Amino acid sequence: MKKDLISITDFSKEEYLRIMELAADFEANPNQELLKGKVVASLFFEPSTRTRLSFETAINRLGGRIVGFADPDSSSATKGETLHDTIRMVSNYADLIVMRHPLEGAARYAAEVSSVPIINAGDGANQHPTQTLLDMYSILKTQGTLDNINLFMVGDLKFGRTVHSLLQAMSEFENPIFNFIAPESLQMPRAYKHHLEERGIRYFEHEEFTDIISEADIIYMTRVQKERFSDPMEYEKVKDVYILNKAMLENTKPNVRVLHPLPRVNEIATDVDSSEKAYYFDQALNGMFTREAIISHVMNLK
Amino acid sequence: MEKNDAKKKLKLKVSAIKDGTVIDHIPAKSLFEVIAILGLDKIKNQITFGTNLESGKLGAKAIIKVSDKFFENDEINKIALIAPHAKLNIIRDYEVAEKKIVEIPEKITGIVKCFNPKCITNHEKITTSFKVINTSPVALKCKYCEKITAENQIKML
Numbered sequence: 409m410k411k412d413l414i415s416i417t418d419f420s421k422e423e424y425l426r427i428m429e430l431a432a433d434f435e436a437n438p439n440q441e442l443l444k445g446k447v448v449a450s451l452f453f454e455p456s457t458r459t460r461l462s463f464e465t466a467i468n469r470l471g472g473r474i475v476g477f478a479d480p481d482s483s484s485a486t487k488g489e490t491l492h493d494t495i496r497m498v499s500n501y502a503d504l505i506v507m508r509h510p511l512e513g514a515a516r517y518a519a520e521v522s523s524v525p526i527i528n529a530g531d532g533a534n535q536h537p538t539q540t541l542l543d544m545y546s547i548l549k550t551q552g553t554l555d556n557i558n559l560f561m562v563g564d565l566k567f568g569r570t571v572h573s574l575l576q577a578m579s580e581f582e583n584p585i586f587n588f589i590a591p592e593s594l595q596m597p598r599a600y601k602h603h604l605e606e607r608g609i610r611y612f613e614h615e616e617f618t619d620i621i622s623e624a625d626i627i628y629m630t631r632v633q634k635e636r637f638s639d640p641m642e643y644e645k646v647k648d649v650y651i652l653n654k655a656m657l658e659n660t661k662p663n664v665r666v667l668h669p670l671p672r673v674n675e676i677a678t679d680v681d682s683s684e685k686a687y688y689f690d691q692a693l694n695g696m697f698t699r700e701a702i703i704s705h706v707m708n709l710k
Numbered sequence: 711m712e713k714n715d716a717k718k719k720l721k722l723k724v725s726a727i728k729d730g731t732v733i734d735h736i737p738a739k740s741l742f743e744v745i746a747i748l749g750l751d752k753i754k755n756q757i758t759f760g761t762n763l764e765s766g767k768l769g770a771k772a773i774i775k776v777s778d779k780f781f782e783n784d785e786i787n788k789i790a791l792i793a794p795h796a797k798l799n800i801i802r803d804y805e806v807a808e809k810k811i812v813e814i815p816e817k818i819t820g821i822v823k824c825f826n827p828k829c830i831t832n833h834e835k836i837t838t839s840f841k842v843i844n845t846s847p848v849a850l851k852c853k854y855c856e857k858i859t860a861e862n863q864i865k866m867l
């Protein structure tokens with residue numbers, strides 16, 4: 409049976425750990441010709457330069473060839489072809505499909521239609537599992553473990569798919585503690601808090617972004633996006649409350665690291681960049697190693 | 711005494727069948743959806759129905775009698791979402807041979823539309839599929855977009 413990666417929960421804890429192990433291996437030795445003679449389709453029905461370059465670099469470093477499109481205007485999708493037909497055709501040509509699509513559930517559907525593995529590089533506001541795995545690899549690298557992590561999530565916890573997936577994945581490990589810092593209108597949805605409660609995992613909710621972060625091992629920042637608010641006044645009230653600056657990091661633990669899925673707008677002040685606790689640029693580089701690992705895992709290359 | 715009279719009156723409103731299935735306690739507003747889901751509008755069997763009948767529990771209820779038709783559980787459970795209190799009497803030779811209640815299945819395939827306008831199933835010809843994560847109130851998790859359609863958001867396809 410072929411293996412796909414559509415949602416983070418498709419993988420077991422053992423598979424998370426296997427990917428971490430492979431990512432470390434690729435970090436030590438990024439150029440391995442494991443995809444030699446293989447063709448990977450990179451289908452971006454919605455542009456995302458950052459994710460696409462990360463994937464395509466990973467494929468190149470594995471020695472694979474790439475076909476596909478970077479933007480929907482050049483794709484058959486805009487000429488009225490269904491996703492079904494595009495995937496049927498491409499899965500005849502390629503050995504693996506990496507796809508990003510603006511509609512939710514598109515990757516799951518593609519996986520049903522395709523005869524070759526599908527890696528979901530984002531399906532609307534639903535899932536972006538490779539981001540979660542690179543976040544986990546970043547946590548593992550900076551903390552030496554995925555157990556006993558006190559993880560602070562800050563900003564838009566309601567619509568932010570990255571924090572939801574990271575919460576689900578990290579709840580598989582020993583004794584995590586979650587701290588949610590968000591305005592009332594953007595709090596962590598009930599379903600995810602319920603997920604933690606079922607597993608007896610501790611979490612705390614805060615509206616104020618204060619020195620409570622002195623307990624953090626990881627501070628995961630997200631963007632508070634204007635378009636999420638039905639009331640513009642509400643946005644004005646909260647937009648500058650959830651900004652991290654260098655001074656706020658003074659009394660934090662020495663091992664704390666600041667993560668962000670990027671791109672940032674203003675939620676991390678630029679003075680944080682020079683702090684040894686800033687990790688978001690390294691996190692992006694970890695993405696390439698993690699994607700080499702994910703490709704190897706779904707295609708059984710190693 | 712009064713109760714018995716009421717029962718008798720109700721029975722008189724819809725004529726008896728020799729063999730087949732009586733589906734009772736359908737909310738009156740869901741009658742035509744039930745007919746459509748069970749495909750009763752496409753079969754040749756003799757069917758009688760009554761609607762806007764008085765019922766304490768449901769307000770107005772409907773009843774369907776289908777001659778010479780015996781439903782499989784999978785088939786009849788499809789109506790559970792819109793007629794959760796429906797009761798079936800299986801009739802053989804004018805007698806009630808068996809009684810059944812409908813049960814919400816673990817998985818719902820087709821029938822229901824995903825409430826999420828950005829779900830792929832609302833943009834391409836795909837059979838919807840949901841996992842029933844709660845039965846009262848009903849909550850359905852879409853296999854594709856993973857969003858949860860709540861009972862008050864359920865729309866039939």
Ligand SMILES: [Zn+2]
Binds near residue numbers: 513824825826829856
């Ligand atoms: Zn859906």
